[in-house]
Amino acid sequence: MKALEVKNLSISFNRYQKGLKKKDLKVISNLNISLYEGQILAIAGSSGSGKSLLAHAILGILPKNAKVEGTMLWYGEPLTLSLQKKLRGKELALVPQSITYLDPIKRVGKQISEDQSKVTAVLKRYDLSEKIKRLYPFELSGGMARRVLLATAVAGNAKVIIADEPTPGLSKELAETAMSHFRELADQGAAVLLITHDLDLALRYADRIAVFYAGTTVEIAKASDFEREELLRHPYSRALWNAMPQNNFKSTPGVQPYAGSIESGCVFAPRCNLKTLECTQTTPPMRILRDGEVCCYHAT
Amino acid sequence: MRGLNRRTSAAITAIVILAIIIAIYLGGSLLPDSALKADFSQKALKPSVDHIFGTDYLGRDMFVRTIKGLSLSLTVGAIASCISALIALVIGTTAALGKGLIDHAINWFIDVFMSVPHTVLLILIAMVLDRGATGVLIGIALTHWCQLARIVRAEVLQVRSQQFVLASRKFGKSPFWIAKEHIFPHVIPQFFVGLILMFPHAIMHESGLTFLGFGLPPEQPAIGIILSEAMSYISSGAWWLAFFPGLSLVILVLLIDKLGSTVRYLLEPREAQM
Amino acid sequence: MLLEVKNIKFSHDGKTPLIKCISFCIEAGERVALVGPSGCGKSTLAQIIAGYIKPHGGKILFDGAPLPDRGYCPIQLIYQHPEKAINPRWRLGKTLREAWDPDESLLKDLGIEKAWLDRYPSELSGGELQRFCIARALAPQTRLIIADEISTMLDVITQAQVWEVLLKVTQERGIGIIAITHSEDLAKRVCTRVINFEDLNNR
Numbered sequence: 001m002k003a004l005e006v007k008n009l010s011i012s013f014n015r016y017q018k019g020l021k022k023k024d025l026k027v028i029s030n031l032n033i034s035l036y037e038g039q040i041l042a043i044a045g046s047s048g049s050g051k052s053l054l055a056h057a058i059l060g061i062l063p064k065n066a067k068v069e070g071t072m073l074w075y076g077e078p079l080t081l082s083l084q085k086k087l088r089g090k091e092l093a094l095v096p097q098s099i100t101y102l103d104p105i106k107r108v109g110k111q112i113s114e115d116q117s118k119v120t121a122v123l124k125r126y127d128l129s130e131k132i133k134r135l136y137p138f139e140l141s142g143g144m145a146r147r148v149l150l151a152t153a154v155a156g157n158a159k160v161i162i163a164d165e166p167t168p169g170l171s172k173e174l175a176e177t178a179m180s181h182f183r184e185l186a187d188q189g190a191a192v193l194l195i196t197h198d199l200d201l202a203l204r205y206a207d208r209i210a211v212f213y214a215g216t217t218v219e220i221a222k223a224s225d226f227e228r229e230e231l232l233r234h235p236y237s238r239a240l241w242n243a244m245p246q247n248n249f250k251s252t253p254g255v256q257p258y259a260g261s262i263e264s265g266c267v268f269a270p271r272c273n274l275k276t277l278e279c280t281q282t283t284p285p286m287r288i289l290r291d292g293e294v295c296c297y298h299a300t
Numbered sequence: 301m302r303g304l305n306r307r308t309s310a311a312i313t314a315i316v317i318l319a320i321i322i323a324i325y326l327g328g329s330l331l332p333d334s335a336l337k338a339d340f341s342q343k344a345l346k347p348s349v350d351h352i353f354g355t356d357y358l359g360r361d362m363f364v365r366t367i368k369g370l371s372l373s374l375t376v377g378a379i380a381s382c383i384s385a386l387i388a389l390v391i392g393t394t395a396a397l398g399k400g401l402i403d404h405a406i407n408w409f410i411d412v413f414m415s416v417p418h419t420v421l422l423i424l425i426a427m428v429l430d431r432g433a434t435g436v437l438i439g440i441a442l443t444h445w446c447q448l449a450r451i452v453r454a455e456v457l458q459v460r461s462q463q464f465v466l467a468s469r470k471f472g473k474s475p476f477w478i479a480k481e482h483i484f485p486h487v488i489p490q491f492f493v494g495l496i497l498m499f500p501h502a503i504m505h506e507s508g509l510t511f512l513g514f515g516l517p518p519e520q521p522a523i524g525i526i527l528s529e530a531m532s533y534i535s536s537g538a539w540w541l542a543f544f545p546g547l548s549l550v551i552l553v554l555l556i557d558k559l560g561s562t563v564r565y566l567l568e569p570r571e572a573q574m
Numbered sequence: 575m576l577l578e579v580k581n582i583k584f585s586h587d588g589k590t591p592l593i594k595c596i597s598f599c600i601e602a603g604e605r606v607a608l609v610g611p612s613g614c615g616k617s618t619l620a621q622i623i624a625g626y627i628k629p630h631g632g633k634i635l636f637d638g639a640p641l642p643d644r645g646y647c648p649i650q651l652i653y654q655h656p657e658k659a660i661n662p663r664w665r666l667g668k669t670l671r672e673a674w675d676p677d678e679s680l681l682k683d684l685g686i687e688k689a690w691l692d693r694y695p696s697e698l699s700g701g702e703l704q705r706f707c708i709a710r711a712l713a714p715q716t717r718l719i720i721a722d723e724i725s726t727m728l729d730v731i732t733q734a735q736v737w738e739v740l741l742k743v744t745q746e747r748g749i750g751i752i753a754i755t756h757s758e759d760l761a762k763r764v765c766t767r768v769i770n771f772e773d774l775n776n777r
Contacts, residue, residue: 045729046700046727046728046732171612200759240729240731243733243734244730245733245759245762245764249737249763253735255732256701256732258699462658463659464669465661470624470626470646470650470651471646471672471673472646482661486663
């Protein structure tokens, strides 16, 4: 069952350049993803590429100078600002990057949920002692903070959970534990969107991977497709596969462009060895290919 | 101002205020001194088209006197602020760059200094230096550096601990080079803003001191003198003698304050993002 | 013997020791991976070796002598977060030249475009900034590079690109590498030897 669908999402910011001029900076362009119940979809891309903004856009908490285009559907219904407000914190939950998202002067227990019985239940589930309720966010250690953030999302019985970079700074064991919790939540019927720069982690726990490049998704593949190069569709995904240290550790020349800096055509065209004239003139649409989706004229 | 973004309108505000301040300062030297001669036929006139601020009991035009007074205040205030700011820069930087003992010593000294009521200190210094313009100037310069010194110290300490400064040593750069290329440019914006914001204090103190009789001599058309004289005539109903000069002083001080905060807004690198 | 780490001890608060007593050696041209759980003190050890922090006990010997206080340090540390290691008020060309004047071929290999030299750090992404930090650390006087999780925040392709160049340059010049990473696959690809921090610390 499709829980959340994002179609042709573009986000741009109105920012000051050096001096007095203001300019529109595009961070996400024509992004397409769908979240299904019971599945984890991971969006993999480098840090700072704008993936977190996707989370904020879905929740409706982008800053004022952001311009949003495109459509978002919640179980088929348009996800309007008022609907976002209604669902936020309850059926639509965010597990943020750090505890700075919590209110620093409110005790943890109150922030997990208003309903204290829910708080007790969820603390037990994640092996946190009752004493946590009385602590303030800054008193939590790294691992505890992770679990508290998770608890906040879970206590609201969320149907869609967005995890924004949940593992940086965590030890390997803690990261694995955090991911297994998300897996558990997905197995219980929630749709999980995992935003991360750690491709290895995403491959181990997610069901599907959305490959993020230059502000857009170029391919949506099954995690198992990353086992062999031929199973992947888009040239960039194959380049990613080749670059992984456990595969060939081979790089592809060039640098990822900024979203919106490619005026027309495929965003990967400048670095692609399969490119043709068509690729530089029109942007390839997202199409279904072998149980996945891809934006490429030449993918097979 | 439609269609202009916040930064452009801030820049325009700053330029306009600066223009007004420069006009007042220049007005002081350009307006004829003849307007300050006594003319008993024009004694104590209410504000009118000929004399927009009225005249005083010696028949002198109040507008000219006010502008000249403000100009004088600006001069004394500016010089005193600059000297004070330099003292603050030296002390703040020494505290931040010195070894722990120097820093502690300077902090202690600043604390002690700040605990003395500085108007009293100001008056004392002015009296020791025999009043007059020099007395006021040096008095203000020696008492106003504390806050800016603290700010300078904080900025230097902050930038000193940044990774790129620590790495600079590892690239073989001398402490002097690091101070010149890394620390100084980082401190300058805040320092500059602090300097501008010192002006209002300096000007108010100069006027206050002159008003009390410890500052500029009565021959100078200083605002403090004007106000001091005006006080004695208030009971006779000549309200304009105190009102316009006083109001002008307040407006000037507010304008400089606004200039300072506008410049701070423009120079803050963080602001450049929004 | 290029680097000798002898009996290093360190504690943040003076009471609980973080680094109990660590010793090891690195030969010229060796590439060593330093692995261990996060928070165990690897980054602190890296900073001690590079001369940023003074240890509470023990010493670091480079080429048989303690690290020089002045001049270009032969041990260069590259951090995980390039934004913090670059002066935000300088143009990137200046940042690069602070250390040395890199030749064009190195910049090209690292994927640094000429146009970037005139830009400010806020205009570039983390991956692009990290290329500058690496170029900056590769001056002719560098003999040992400590790479503290330098590619953790980068995407896989950029990671492969920067390590390709690092390996090429360090092999050409006989520069040693200590790579701190939590990726076993990366460690296996890049390094000739793996040191486990916890094993060393608890000996």
